[in-house]
Amino acid sequence: MFFNRIKPVASKYWLIALAGLMWSTVGVMLCSMAYYWLKGVDWLTAFPFGLFGIILSLAAYRFGFSGIARKNIDRICLLPEKGCIFAFQAWKSYLIIIFMIAFGIILRHSPISKHYLAIVYTTIGGALLLSSLHYYRGLWRLLILKKPCLPLKKD
Numbered sequence: 295m296f297f298n299r300i301k302p303v304a305s306k307y308w309l310i311a312l313a314g315l316m317w318s319t320v321g322v323m324l325c326s327m328a329y330y331w332l333k334g335v336d337w338l339t340a341f342p343f344g345l346f347g348i349i350l351s352l353a354a355y356r357f358g359f360s361g362i363a364r365k366n367i368d369r370i371c372l373l374p375e376k377g378c379i380f381a382f383q384a385w386k387s388y389l390i391i392i393f394m395i396a397f398g399i400i401l402r403h404s405p406i407s408k409h410y411l412a413i414v415y416t417t418i419g420g421a422l423l424l425s426s427l428h429y430y431r432g433l434w435r436l437l438i439l440k441k442p443c444l445p446l447k448k449d
Contacts, residue, residue, distance in 0.1 A: 302379040306443050307436055309370045313382035314429025317363070317422045324419025331408035331415075343409050347416025354421035362387075363428040371443035394418075 304312070328347060332340035366383065373381060383391070401411055435441045 303376045304379045305376055306370055306373060307433065309373070309377060309379070309382040310367060310429050310433050310436070312379070313363075313366055313370070314426045314433065316382070317426035317429065321419045321421075321423030321426060324415045325423065326419075328412035328415040328419065331412045335409070339409070340412075343412050344416060347413040348420060350413065350417040351420025351424070354417050355424040359421040359425040360428065363425040367428060367432045 328344070332344055366387075369384060370377070370382065380388075398415075401414065432443075436443055
C-alpha cells in the first residue's frame with residue numbers, strides 16, 4: 295500500500311511523450327559525440343565514417359529500433375489510464391540500457407580510434423532519433439487526431 299501511494303504516475307500521453315523525448319535526446323547526444331569526433335579531421339577522412347554510420351543507422355532503425363518503439367507504444371496503450379512514470383520502457387529494457395551505457399563508457403575509454411567509434415555512435419544515435427518519431431506519431435494520433443490509444447499498424 296505504501297509503495298502505491300508514493301509511486302509516480304502519469305497518463306499515457308505523458309508516457310509516450312517522455313519515451314519520445316528520451317529517445318530523441320539520447321539519439322542527438324550520441325550523434326553529436328560522433329560529429330565532434332569527426333569534425334577534428336579533414337572532411338575526406340570524416341565523410342566515409344559518417345556516411346557508413348548513417349547507412350547503418352537506417353538499417354538499425356528498420357530492422358531493430360523501429361520495432362522496439364512500436365512495441366513500447368503498444369505496451370503503453372495497454373496500460374491503465376494512469377501508469378507508473380517509469381513504464382515508458384519495459385522493465386527488461388532498463389537492464390539493456392544500463393549495459394549500453396556501461397559499454398559506451400568502456401568504448402570511449404578504450405584505445406579504439408574515435409573515427410571508428412563515430413560509426414557506432416552514429417548508428418545507434420541515428421536509429422534512436424528516427425525511432426523516436428514513432429512516439430511523436432502516436433502522440434499526434436492521441437492528442438490532435440483524437441484517436442484512441444491503440445496498437446500502431448506497421449506502415
